Amino acid sequence: MASEEELLEEVTSQEYKYGFYTDIESDKAPKGLNEDIIRFISAKKNEPEWMLEYRLNALKVWQEMKEPEWAHLRYPKPDFQDLHYYSAPKKKKELESLDEVDPELLETFEKLGISLDEQKRLTGVAVDAVIDSVSVKTTFTEKLAELGIIFCSFSEAVQKHPELVKKYLGTVVPSTDNFYAALNSAVFTDGSFCYIPKGVRCPMELSTYFRINEANTGQFERTLVIADEGSYVSYLEGCTAPMRDENQLHAAVVELVALDDAEIKYSTIQNWYPGSKEGKGGIYNFVTKRGLCMDNSKISWTQVETGSAVTWKYPGCVLKGENSVGEFYSVAVTANYQQADTGSKMLHLGKNSKSTIISKGISAGKAENSYRGLVKINKNAVNSRNFTQCDSLLMGNDCGAHTFPYIEVDNKSSKVEHEATTSKIGEDQIFYCKQRGMDEETAINLIVNGYCKEVLNQLPMEFAVEAQKLLEISLEGSVG
């Protein structure tokens, strides 16, 4: 692994600095969604015929579908014909120095204790920064290439590794899966692609930063991670978005494939603009994330959700292989007018498959936080095991915390456990902390961090610190 200095040298000598810049001229498609737009996107990206066909089929499916309304969420429905479905920086306009980066953004990074240059210096992290759907920067690719690891933008993968994309795209999340998955399949512009060859243990944490940059643009990323037999990869996804006054739609699809004996660890920190204190604006986050586990493989999802005005997200695992393992660790914080309907789906198909779900919800202000999960044990999934725990913490009397678990067991040898609790922060705990000289806010941060520890411990080191700070920022001022 390169030394810190070498890395610093390498990164700083490059002219382009991540492009977190709001004035980049965008190459926008006209508003609306129809076949022509799909053809436009596909042509822009110079895609092969099969890709275009995939998109057009998805569009057909999408047009037949209705927007789901079963979630415990209330929001004005987006007008899908009033959005731009393609927006790419026309020229990769390059920045002279960090000074040109959005100061507000830098401030947020500063608050998180993870300024951009610090981020760059972090050894062992390859950063693939995505601005408005088009991947503009990839580092460490060469180093990874030595091991045969492919880590690139999705469009690059379509061009360079069509056989892999063709083989796995839509196998875990078919375009018929749900309304937003269909929409994404039709219009996705870019995302990340990762392939770990047989028996390779990826030596560094792979990471991408997503950002929604252009007002009025829905962002539709597509992520595909394939861990071939016996391989291991840890993938980090972190998100920030600058202030926007209009609701922005985000409908991503993430597909993970863990072949026999492989392991994928997928961590997310989601910190998009949650809207103002009055509940104005904010991101709509409708994401479909799913992993497919073959024999003896393992997929682990860890997420810290603090952002977005509306979150609709159920990362899940299809435990198809024998002895496969699925895990889900989540902290979801909603404050002010934020709403989250999130949880996990564990589908047990293979023998001796195991899954664990740990979900911690924190609700403050006028927020609504729901856990919605499905654990299904198929008839053939003998000796399967699931353990689910979802706890909710309420702060204040105007918020809500809800639990909607679905448990379906179809054989006699499996064990499923589910437990949930809802309560508020203990007044005696706060009293104890205050008595030791802490102010109330610090006390609550301490208690909340302790409450989430189980999940935060699952995060890679790089994220753990950031996540803790994020929790604090998210709950700032929501305690009264």
Next chain:
Amino acid sequence: MNETAAIQTKQDFLAHFKNLDFSFDADFSKEKRDFAKEQLQKLNFPTSKTEYWKYTRINKLIKGNYKTDFPTAEIDFELSVPSKNCLVLVNGYFSKELSWSEQTDGVHFSSLSEAKEKGGAIAKKFGSLSKDETEIFSSINTAYHQDGAFLHLEKGAQASEPFYILHLVDSEGAVSNPRNLIMMEEGSSAKVVMKTLSTKKGASFTNMLSEIFVDRGANLSVDKVQNEGEQDYQIACEQVEQKADSVFKINTFTLGGKLVRNNLNIDLLGQHTETWLNGLYLLQNKQHVDNHTHVFHREPNCESHELYKGIMNDKSTGVFNGKVYVHREAQKTNAYQSNANMVLTDEASINSKPELEIYADDVQCSHGSTTGQLDEEALFYLRSRGMSQESARAVLLNAFAADVLEHIGVDAVKEDVESFIDKHYQGVK
């Protein structure tokens, strides 16, 4: 099913009731019937896409060919009712010959039609809890109920003898809408046993609805036993309203029936109430049981405890969907919900959906759901002490059911259920 077909199915089903004559009915009841009939124009039967009916298919139930006439055949039942109060309904009609009761001051126990004729408080209460605007089976019951049981305890009345309400399903193909009304006035207390039994000769459908009012400081305990044949369908709905300081307990035992659906809705309207909901479902063959409970905490300082347990054998399927709703005003609520299931074969299945919807912060709410099977180690232990495989299993299954059984208010019911378990689970493989 497309819309026209759905409407056709509904009309075909409602046609079963077209010959029923309700001209004798009291005016307030007729009004409710007319209102319910109006609602039926709009309402449709739930489908697999209806969230609250997701796991229960009622196609066969609603497409059945039923009769509504009173049976002429001799009633062939051995009824052992260890109480001085017993009211018997046969296919939804009151049977005077089979019923008996003692006269007690402040206690009125009669058929619903008799109570309607007498009038009084019933005129206000009848139909006030039934959700005829939204629930199709409720509006069918309101529109076409033949008769049912009526129990009214005046202020402070204490009844020590339990009240038995038996519903017998006799002739093949009977469809009935028994309708019960229980009014517990301030400070009164009573125990009720509700049983449904069938001659098990053929398919039938019982659509029962009970409205239960528990006033301030009153105490009511209900043991509900459903033991019908393997071709009998039943949908039973209890709408309960609890006022301040009252205690309400209901134990639901589902022992037989092809398809049994229980809707138990409890509305807590006063402070310091106590509510207990327990259930035990013991299923064999191809039985299907769907338990839906909804506890609505509207006021502060209330407590609810829910415990449902099930044993699924053969090809049976069980559903549990419990919901606890805590309103913004309902601070200091304690709500517990627990569902435990045992799946004994690979063909059996269970769908469990315990839900919490909470809008108040100073509450203690929790729920749990488990699904598993007999503990091999416990079995081994008992075997090593010289027990046969069968009796070891029976001991463990009895122990599993025990914490629901201990809530039963009437000893005779407890003995019934216990002997049912012994009989049916001795030979379990």
